[in-house]
Amino acid sequence: MDLAELLAAKPAANKAIIPLDIAEMLHALQITQPAAPTGATTSGVVQLGQKRRLLGFADLTMDPALLPDALFFPFEYSEENSGFRLDVNISAAAEALILDTVSPIPSFALKPARRVSIGGGRTLKETLEPAPEIQQIKVKGLKAVLRFAAIDNSLVVTRALLPPLGAADDLLVVTLEPAHFLFGDTGFGFGLNAGLVIDDRLDKAPPSVPGRNSASDILAWRGIAIRDAELFVPPAIPLLGGRAIPISLELGSPSGVDGSIIVNLPGADGRPDITGRVEWHDPAATSLADCLPTLVELVASFQIEGKQSPAYQDEGRNVPGITFAGGKPLRVRARYTRDPVGGSGMRFDLALESESPAGLVSVEVGGAGEKIFVTAATLATALVADRGLPADAGADASGEALHLLLLSASALSSYFENEGSVVIHGVELASEGRTLPVGDQLRLRLDYSIATRVKTFHLGPLQFGMEPNRPMRLRCRNVFLEVNLAESALKMFRLGFDDASLDIEDPGGWKSASPGSLLDIIGVRNGHGSSWVEIDLRCRLDLGPLKISGATVRLTLENGVEPSLRGLDASLDMPGVIDGRGSLRLQPNGFDALLALSIRPLGLRATGEFLQDGSLTALQILTDLPGPVPLANSGLGLFGVGGMFGVNAALKQVPAGAEPVTHYLSLLHDEAPVLRLPEVLEPSKGDTAFGINVRIGTLPDLGVAFLGEGAVMLGVPDFALRAALRGQFSVQLET
Structure with missing residues (x-):
């Protein structure tokens, strides 16, 4: 016989409606010492059945290693006030209760942990590390009586968790051993130094949270109130991780876990001020294993305007410091989310935001350092192809790509005018999985634009240049920048150009001078490999049967910015008389065409040359x-x-x-x-x-x-x- 059957045999109780969660608990308590089924008062001993769970609003279970001694609870049934009450003293299980660490998502199962501090000052990180030597998370201090009652002609059976006889009439507070645990391999964890407040009563409520309304403020709420706890953010989140955030929340019925908190972490030792928002929204949560936050959003603000990077020197070359603009302020927003409805994955996004018209971060040419920086950004894809720099960030283990890129740009900057800018428009990091995709290394995808103006250069009798105030505007996408926070200086940064693309958004004001004004510029396009930019030309003169095709000027990175001319083919076509194909060579005031001819009437092959020079x-x-x-x-x-x-x-x-x-x-x-x-x-x-x-x-x-x-x-x-x-x-x- 179980306690549900006992109540069914009592005339004062068998007409009351028993809610499903209470009925399930009563069926789990089996009577082991026979008790008389009749009479106004009945007592005996019950044993917790196979389910081995207590409380209907949150899951607490029993340590199987302590079976069967901890499973026997004395009970007492009595009738009073036009109803009944059934008290089950569960204090004997106080030393056997353990926290249910099993999660519906295996990778989120709770793991015992210990608190550790890494570094100090600016590099201080407060985090949790697994404690594999601890097998269970024990619940301490649950000495209580479970009361099932229907009094004053009530038709519904209620349940209450009360202190034992002689104890203060207040809500129960239990502690955990250890007080810290991790949510699987996510890096997030809780520190419950103040324990858990268990509320299974209609006449009392847990301590309120100053400054906000909580679900537990309503007397009808039942559950576990978490007060003065700490949420540990994974140290893997750059700049923002390794923090212990004070939190308070509730886990229970009818809202599952539902809460949010705004925290402000003041900056210190060079760290920025951080504003954080943590949210829990999971109506199906029944245990602490379900309390992994559904949203953690941390925002740090940086002042970029006017900041200057240190100068860099190597191989006898000086790379001056760079003054930055934009970012007034630059906000770094790290957002971690999970879907509580059947999702087993997590998502981590890192975004950079700024309301500055100069973009997230920008550099405008004002000195040698800025000019080198703009040159490096302009020629990056071609430099990687020409100088044998590592194209993949993963292969660039020591910052070699950025090192050589800056040195090359230092030498090549003389080919550009003292004007131009680089504006970073987008920085993205987004990854999904069961663990955070970052560690000391952070892989970002950059999207930036460049405005630059090439100095006038000569190619034989040809001359090319750009008009003032009409720079060429380029857009470079999918450049990967890997930041290793464990390194310093340039070794912190690794560049990847595997998927990078350079597009010309505005070719700018290109102009040319050719012998006899023979050629016009009809287009500018980005090149391939070490060819940086290609300028397409066409012949503007009508030479009758002598036709001159277009040509291309390629700017390649060989010995500096090296121009070369491709094309300028010539053809002669007089149907039935003569035809030929050849090439054209520019002269100071004209051109010289050499053709292989076929003289149709005579059946002869010949070599023809036509010269037009002024x-x-x-x-x-x-x-x-x-x-x-x-x-x-x-x-x-x-x-x-x-x-x-x-x-x-x-x-x-x-x-x-x-x-x-x-x-x-x-x-x-x-x-x-x-x-x-x-x-x-x-x-x-x-x-x-x-x-x-x-x-x-x-x-x-x-x-x-x-x-x-x-x-x-x-x-x-x-x-x-x-x-x-x-x-x-x-x-x-x-x-």
């Missing part, structure tokens, strides 16, 4: 004949012919003091086996230049024994004559 216009064509033409009975044959004609052109003078043959031979090399028109002609208004070229070789062996070229050039009306012959013996004719 007023000078010249054309030269050299062709190989289909077969050698015999030159009388000389044994020689004519293998090729060519001609040249130039308007406003004169034969170029040999430099003073130079020997003519040596001079012209010095212009020939493997990449230029024949003289180009710019080497032999120069502008001269009103003059005309003519030229003829022949290719002669031995006829019987098709030029094997001898093959040579001869040229004669004539300039009028200012008479000038040039003649040259070049030959080779015992060479095979190239085909």
Whole structure:
């Protein structure tokens, strides 16, 4: 027989309605010493059944190691005041009660812990560490009587937890041994130095919390009130962790666990002032294992405006200090959340906020240090590709990437004007799991913008630069910055560019100067690898059948910011007559195009060159004949012919003091086996230049024994004559 069956056999009790939670507890108490089922007064001994739990609003269980001695409780049933009361003295279980450490989420199960202090002063952290030598969390001091009653003609059975006879009539306070525990592996923990106030009465309430309303202020509330306790925040949370926050909250019915607290932690020893908000919202909570906060939000404010970083020196180079702007103030908001409804995961977010128009943090060029910083941010992705810097933050174990980046930027900053800025717009850290994703190392994802202006540079006859007050604006995303709080100086920071992207938001006011205003800038785009920026050009002149394609200027990081020109292809297309493809070379006042031609009516292949240099216009064509033409009975044959004609052109003078043959031979090399028109002609208004070229070789062996070229050039009306012959013996004719 159990106590529920005993009440069913009593006429004064069997008509009362027993709530389900009370009925469940009465069924768990089995009568071991027979008691008379009739009569107004009945006493005996009950044993706690297999459930081994006490209280309906919070879970307290029994230590199986102490079975069965601690499970026997004396009881007494009596009838009075038109009703009954049933008292069960559970004081015998006082030394056997343990805290229910099992959580619906295994990784949140309670673990005994001890309080430790790490460091001191600015680096002081107050935290908990597991105490594996302690197997259980014991509940001490629960000497009480459970009273089930329905008096004054009440139709509903109630339950109350009362002090034993002779004790003060007040709510019970129990303590825990040990007083500190962790919520699984989360790093969060409680310190219950003042114990737990157990409220299972309708006539009393726990001590109120100054300054706020609590669920326990209502007399109908039942549960465990936690007063003057401490919440330990994981030290893994940078800047904000390792703090013990004073808290008070309630765990019980009807609200489960529901509470919030605002705390203000004053700064000291360089630490910022911190405002914290802790919330518990879990209506299904029944044990302390369910009291892991559903929200912990900590906010620290930093004044960034006007702060200066220390100067840096290495390898004989000085990297001056940097003055920062923005962040008035810069707020670091750390938010930890968990979903109490069936979720087994946690989420940790770290956000930086600022109401400053200059962004979270910004640097504006005002001195050498700021200029180096802006240069480093501008060229970061290209520098990593070109200088072999570690692209992944995890591979950069000593801050080498940032170290080399600053040194490289120190050397390259001379290629930029003394203006520009870097503005950090976003810093993100978000991770989910059963444990916090951070330790001494914090991995952040940065999003920043750059405004910079490149100094004017030359590329042969081309000149490129940027207009004042129209800087180029770039956006760099997905740059990872890993901060190791255990290190100092630059070793604290590790850079990662694996997923970084550099986009040009505004190309700025680029301008160019080209010979004859031949080329215009049509676009600026970011490059790839060590190519930082690429400038696209197009030809602005209409040259009839001669077409000139666009070109690209690449700014690469080789020996400084090194410009190079790609493209400028030329083509000639006269359907049915002549067509050709080749390349174009810029001259001081024009261009020189060299084409491989196909002369359709004659079936000949030729090399053509067109020169436009200011007023000078010249054309030269050299062709190989289909077969050698015999030159009388000389044994020689004519293998090729060519001609040249130039308007406003004169034969170029040999430099003073130079020997003519040596001079012209010095212009020939493997990449230029024949003289180009710019080497032999120069502008001269009103003059005309003519030229003829022949290719002669031995006829019987098709030029094997001898093959040579001869040229004669004539300039009028200012008479000038040039003649040259070049030959080779015992060479095979190239085909």
